[in-house]
Amino acid sequence: xKYQCMLRxxxxxxxxxxxxxxxxxxxxxxxxxxxxPQDAIADYTVRLEPAGVGxxxxxxxxxxxxxxxxxxxxxxxxxxxxxxxxxxxxxxxxLGWRRHLLxxxxxxxxxxxxxxMTGESGSGKSTLAAMLGERGWRFMGDEFAxxxxxxGMVHPFPRLVSLKNRAIEAMRDExxxxxxxxxxxxxxxxxxxxxxVPPESAIARMVEPAKPVMLLFPRYGFPLDQRPVGQGEAFMxxxxxxxxxxxxxxxxxxxxxxxxxxxxxxxxxxxxxxxxISAIDALWEALP
Amino acid sequence: MSARLxxxxxxxxxxxxxxxxxxxxxVISAARAERLLATLAHRLDxxxxxxxxARILADACLDAERDKQIALWExxxxxxxxxPLGIRVILLKGxxxxxxxxxxxxxxxxxxxxxxxxxxxxxxxxxxxxxAGWEWVKPxxxxxxxxxxxxxxxxxxxxRERDRMIxxxxxxxxxxxxxxxxxxxxxxxxxxxxxxxxVLSPEDRVCHAVAHMLADGDLAGGLRNLWDIKYLxxxxxxxxxxxxxxxxxxxxxxxxxxxxxxxxxxxxxxxPLSLREQLIRDRLLGRDGWGxxxxxxxxxxxxxxxxxxxxxxxxxxRHLWTKWRKGHRPV
Numbered sequence: 001x002k003y004q005c006m007l008r009x010x011x012x013x014x015x016x017x018x019x020x021x022x023x024x025x026x027x028x029x030x031x032x033x034x035x036x037p038q039d040a041i042a043d044y045t046v047r048l049e050p051a052g053v054g055x056x057x058x059x060x061x062x063x064x065x066x067x068x069x070x071x072x073x074x075x076x077x078x079x080x081x082x083x084x085x086x087x088x089x090x091x092x093x094x095l096g097w098r099r100h101l102l103x104x105x106x107x108x109x110x111x112x113x114x115x116x117m118t119g120e121s122g123s124g125k126s127t128l129a130a131m132l133g134e135r136g137w138r139f140m141g142d143e144f145a146x147x148x149x150x151x152g153m154v155h156p157f158p159r160l161v162s163l164k165n166r167a168i169e170a171m172r173d174e175x176x177x178x179x180x181x182x183x184x185x186x187x188x189x190x191x192x193x194x195x196x197v198p199p200e201s202a203i204a205r206m207v208e209p210a211k212p213v214m215l216l217f218p219r220y221g222f223p224l225d226q227r228p229v230g231q232g233e234a235f236m237x238x239x240x241x242x243x244x245x246x247x248x249x250x251x252x253x254x255x256x257x258x259x260x261x262x263x264x265x266x267x268x269x270x271x272x273x274x275x276x277i278s279a280i281d282a283l284w285e286a287l288p
Numbered sequence: 289m290s291a292r293l294x295x296x297x298x299x300x301x302x303x304x305x306x307x308x309x310x311x312x313x314x315v316i317s318a319a320r321a322e323r324l325l326a327t328l329a330h331r332l333d334x335x336x337x338x339x340x341x342a343r344i345l346a347d348a349c350l351d352a353e354r355d356k357q358i359a360l361w362e363x364x365x366x367x368x369x370x371x372p373l374g375i376r377v378i379l380l381k382g383x384x385x386x387x388x389x390x391x392x393x394x395x396x397x398x399x400x401x402x403x404x405x406x407x408x409x410x411x412x413x414x415x416x417x418x419x420a421g422w423e424w425v426k427p428x429x430x431x432x433x434x435x436x437x438x439x440x441x442x443x444x445x446x447x448r449e450r451d452r453m454i455x456x457x458x459x460x461x462x463x464x465x466x467x468x469x470x471x472x473x474x475x476x477x478x479x480x481x482x483x484x485x486x487v488l489s490p491e492d493r494v495c496h497a498v499a500h501m502l503a504d505g506d507l508a509g510g511l512r513n514l515w516d517i518k519y520l521x522x523x524x525x526x527x528x529x530x531x532x533x534x535x536x537x538x539x540x541x542x543x544x545x546x547x548x549x550x551x552x553x554x555x556x557x558x559x560p561l562s563l564r565e566q567l568i569r570d571r572l573l574g575r576d577g578w579g580x581x582x583x584x585x586x587x588x589x590x591x592x593x594x595x596x597x598x599x600x601x602x603x604x605x606r607h608l609w610t611k612w613r614k615g616h617r618p619v
Contacts, residue, residue, distance in 0.1 A: 001578055013340065015313055017578050040309035041340040045317045047578055067320040067579065098347040249354055 001047060006037050010146065010157040010206050011099060013037030014089055018048040019056050023081030030082075030160055030182050030195055033203045044068070044096060046088035051075035064088045068095035080188045082195060086162055093144055093157070094243035100146035100155055101248060101255040104241045107145045107154055107210075108137040114154045114210035115284070116145050116263070117218055118241045121190075124220035124276065127167040130196060131273055132280070134174045139202040140210065149248065149255040152262065153209035158202050160195040168194045170273055213287060215265040218276060222269035226279065229265040289582070290314030291511065291575035295553050297328060298515065301335050310577065312341055317579025322511045326352035326395035352395045359383040359398040362452050363485055366403055369420045373412055376486045378404040378478045380457065380496060384487040385516070388479075392519035396512075400444065400453035404488075406475055407458035414442060414456070422447050422454060430610055438464045438599070460496045464599045467503055469495065469537035491533035494520045495543070498534070502542045502568075506587070506594040510572045511553075518550040 001017030003024040008014070014037075018024050037043075044067050051061035052075075060078035064070075066088050076084045093102060105118035106129035115137075117125040126142040133139025140156035147154060160182065163171050172181070175196065182195035197203075217229060217237065229237075238256055239245050245252045266283065270276035293315050296303050307315075319325040329345035329352075337345070359382060367377045378384075380402035385393030405413050422445040426432070435443040441457040459471035474496075478486040488496060497520055501513040524530050534543040549565060551557035553572065561569060571590055576582040595604055 038340050039338045041312050041338055041344075042316075043340070043344055045313065045579060047580065049580075065580070067317055096347075098350055099343070247351070247354065249357075 001049075005031075006040065006042060007031045008035045008037050008206075009089075009159045010141070010155055012044070012093060012097065012157070013042045014092070015042035015045045016048075016085055016088075017045065018081070018085075019050050020048065020060065020062075020078055020081065022078065023048055023085055026082050026182060027085060030197055033197070033200060034206075044089070044092035046085060046092060048081060048084055048088070064091070066092060068092050074189070076189070080185050080193075082182060083162075083185055083188050083190070083193055086160070086195070089159065090143060097146075097244060098247065100148055101252050101259075102242060102244045103145045103147060103238060104143070104243065105145040106142045107140040107156070107212075108132045109140055109154075109156075109210040110137050110284070112210055113213045113287075114140065114145075115214045115216065115280070116154060116212050117216045118145075118238065119217050119219060122220065123218050124167075124270070124273070125218055126161065127163070127170060127273065128218060128276055128280070130161045130163065130167070130171055130198075131174055131277060133161075133199055133202060135277070138205060138210075139198045147212075147255050147259060148209065149251045151209075152212070152255065152258050154212045155209045156202075156206050158198045158206050160197060163194045163196055165191045168192060171196055212259065212263045214283065215260075215263045216280070216283075217265070217267040219267065219269045220276075221271065223271060224275055224279065225269040226283075227267050229267050231260045231265075234260045234265040289573065289575070290318035290577050290579065291322070291573040294318050294322070294324065294328065294575075295511070295573065298324070298331050299554055299556060301332050304332065304335060304337060309338075312338065314577035314579070316341070316344060317577075318575040321575060321579040323397045323509060324512050324515065326397060327512070327515060328395075330395035349395065352397055355382075355396075355398040356386045356393070358452065359386055359401060362401040362447075362450070362454070363387060363403075365420075365447075365450075366401060366417075366454060367485055369416050370405070370413060371484065373409075373416060375405055375409055375413060376475075376478065376480075378475065378486040378488065380404055380460075380488070381500075381516075384493070387481055387485055388487045390519065390523065392516045392523075396516070400455050402455045402457060404457045404460070404471075404474065404478075407471065410442065410456070410458055417445060417454065417456070421449055425453065428614075430614070434607070438462060460499050461504055462598050464603065465503060465597060467499070467538040467542075469499060469539065473536060489533075490520070490523050490525075491530045494524065494530055495534055495537050495539050498542045498546045499537070499539055502545060503539065503597060504594070506590040507568065507571050508587075510568070514546070514550055514553060514572065517546050518554045521547065521550070 003021050004017045005024050005028055006015050046066040049063045049065050050056040051063040055061040061075045062084045063075050064073055064084050105116050106125040107114050107116045108129050119125050129142045141158050142161045144157040145154050180197040185193045319328050326348040329348045363383050370377050379387055382396050382398035383401050425444045425446050432443050440459045440462050441455050444453050444455055446453050460469050474492050477489045480486050497517045534540045571586050574583045581587050
């Protein structure tokens with residue numbers, strides 16, 4: 001491919017190729033602090049290709065391709081190229097990763113102990129993790145929490161935070177340094193999106209795992225409320241939130257079983273971020 | 289060209305000692321695209337590879353092991369449904385290689401479960417599978433009618449709880465194809481395995497793999513099929529028996545071509561290839577350093593050829609017209 005770069009996020013290494021210069025330039029700027037892959041060898045290749053004959057120049061349209069692909073993925077506009085890369089990398093992890101149990105969840109850490117938050121898109125798990133990451137917690141990831149099947153520890157996957165719609169303004173209030181934000185991508189298939197570079201220390205500590213001690217199911221847009229979630233329910237919801245639970249077979253079952261047996265789980269409804277953060281602080285203080 | 293490096297490594301595992309990161313990245317992508325990564329892992333077992341590569345290969349082996357386990361379980365489930373009807377389950381392709389413990393099965397990724405049953409019993413088989421939790425994948429009336437009238441298999445079915453597909457064949461090439469293998473002979477000469485499942489005889493396994501690769505389809509995944517063929521031929525004691533079996537099925541020229549291609553690509557034979565074989569070789573080895581098909585036009589050519597092989601011209605035109613109206617476009 002004409003333009004390319006490599007980068008490492010947590011334990012995974014990517015090679016990104018593109019028919020256009022712009023997405024690669026944006027990636028280089030936003031991922032500047034990230035390390036390079038060991039021995040320059042990538043676990044996965046992601047390709048941004050023209051979606052049809054001539055579509056490199058004429059109404060440029062991106063097809064997300066790579067080692068793992070979805071056959072019927074819709075092409076994207078070139079101005080949403082950074083999102084295309086993000087979706088391409090997510091897809092490689094979701095379909096290919098086998099070294100941990102992969103849970104669609106955000107996570108943050110304090111004193112070696114991790115808080116894991118999972119929920120549907122729009123639940124606010126990503127925004128909450130980003131906010132906590134600016135307020136004394138270590139940001140570990142907004143998309144995937146990687147559970148070590150042998151030790152039960154959570155490993156970080158601190159890629160760029162993908163801020164959507166109202167989360168964009170919320171984080172602009174939180175983060176003073178404008179250089180940490182990527183370009184505004186309007187009207188993507190997922191709404192307006194801006195990428196945020198995680199705090200430098202979160203990137204520097206991207207291979208440092210933490211022991212999970214609390215699992216939250218946040219839900220945005222409902223009056224403040226919380227209730228404990230039983231182990232059975234947590235287990236079932238996490239199997240749905242995991243992309244490789246089935247592929248890992250018995251060791252996936254063992255890892256998830258161990259996780260829900262050892263980590264207390266709560267569902268938290270909230271109406272705004274500050275409210276959720278106070279609730280989380282209170283829950284965290286009450287931990288043994 | 290990463291596919292060329294990939295076959296070089298499969299042929300001679302020691303060749304990877306000289307590879308740089310660029311070569312590895314290209315080969316890993318090409319091997320994933322060709323579904324040969326776990327096969328490569330098995331070939332390179334014990335070789336001195338960089339640490340990140342070793343991790344990637346270990347993951348691939350794990351996936352292949354899981355595929356095998358699932359395939360054998362699906363075969364067992366199909367047998368549980370069909371054995372009471374007195375119908376033998378003859379496994380085809382990947383599941384057969386795994387069940388029979390063949391060298392071709394080492395590190396082979398396995399997708400759907402393919403089985404062969406007598407054509408006269410297809411209705412019973414269909415009803416029994418339906419009663420045991422399998423259902424249609426494509427509820428399109430045209431496709432359904434097309435499969436039933438012209439194909440060598442039922443429309444694909446999927447198990448509603450286990451989410452795994454089964455293809456029930458009554459022969460090994462579409463009924464519209466130029467060649468008509470002897471399906472009855474395939475079934476009569478199938479070999480029983482310990483546990484009650486069946487696989488084709490060693491000669492028929494080669495014939496099926498050859499027919500699948502060269503007399504049907506557009507050669508997508510052909511590098512893997514050819515790798516199967518190379519090992520399946522190694523299991524043959526008497527090459528003359530294989531030749532007469534291929535003649536019985538009308539596949540002599542295909543067998544010869546497959547042997548020449550396998551020798552050329554996987555054994556480094558210097559014997560010159562015919563023009564047609566060179567085109568097939570270029571198609572098989574057409575992966576660039578990003579795992580991408582490097583010659584789209586050649587790919588399209590083989591896609592068109594695959595239809596040409598499958599049906600007579602008038603029928604092809606009617607088929608393409610129907611599919612076009614339904615919104616189908618070649619990639």
